[in-house]
Amino acid sequence: MGGREDEFEPSALGTKEHWDATYEQELKIFKESGDAGEIWFGEESMARLIRWIEKQKIPLDSSVLDIGTGNGVLLVELAKSGYTNLTGIDYSLSAVQLSKNVIEKEGLPHVKLQVKDILNPSDELSDFQICIDKGTFDAISLNPENAAEKRKRYVKTLNRVLRPGGFFLITSCNWTREELCKEFSEGFLLLEELPTPTFCFGGRTGNTVTALVFQQKT
Structure with missing residues (x-):
């Protein structure tokens, strides 16, 4: 595995307490105003993922897991694109409550939501x-308690919850x-890097976001 843990400062962003508090507040705002809250990496990041899935002509009934679903907006967009076998998990009860509210508002009863920690999944997952993701x-990389070990556990879990050849x-x-x-060399092959916004500073061009597609080795 990579050795980047020493380069990341441990942060509240890596703790369950932070996300519980964040989604409790966002749930309150949603109930008051109907605003689902922030879309991680922006709307274009969701469209980018959905375009890739559609381009592969992956059947609409294929099972999809959204890890750390947050407000569930990605699941909403997948459902609107015709996908019917969708599951979202989050270790924050408040996040799952928010996503349930968002999905109910959109009238999408077939979307499944569960309070689960990807680092400690149940067998049915x-x-x-x-x-x-x-x-x-x-966020796991910023956990104040043994982030490197948690990253390894994440990769191990991912290998277990994906079917052979899954994406x-x-x-x-x-x-x-x-x-x-x-980080994902254990069991995964890189298929494609998806285009993301670039920035230029001091004559050097770089990406603020990385988006990759891996396939599990069979």
Whole structure:
């Protein structure tokens, strides 16, 4: 695995307490105003993932797992695109309550939501064709307590919940393509890097966000 843990400052963003408090507030705002809250990495990041899935002509009934679903907006967009076998998990009860409210408002009863920690999943969480991560691996990387071990456990769990040959789509603002390839070398092959916004500073061009598609080795 990569050795980046010493380069990340431990942060509240890596703790369950932070996300519980964040989603409790967002749930309150949603009930008052109907605003689902922030979309991680913006709307274009969701469209980018959905375009890739559609381009592969992946059947609409394929099982999809949204890891760290937050407000559930990605699941809403997938459902609106015709996908019917959708599951979202989050270790924050407040996040799942918010996503349930958002999904009920959109009239999408077939979307499944569960309070689960991807690092400690139950046995029935398995056999997914596609797993999607927008920022959850980033948050795990910022955990104040043994982030490196948690990253290894994440990769091990991912190997278990995906079916052989399944796809893993990850969007990150903390990790480069090369670093993510190293982190997920255990059981995964890089298929494609998705285009993300670039910036230019001091004559050098770079990406603030990395989006990759891996396939589980069979």
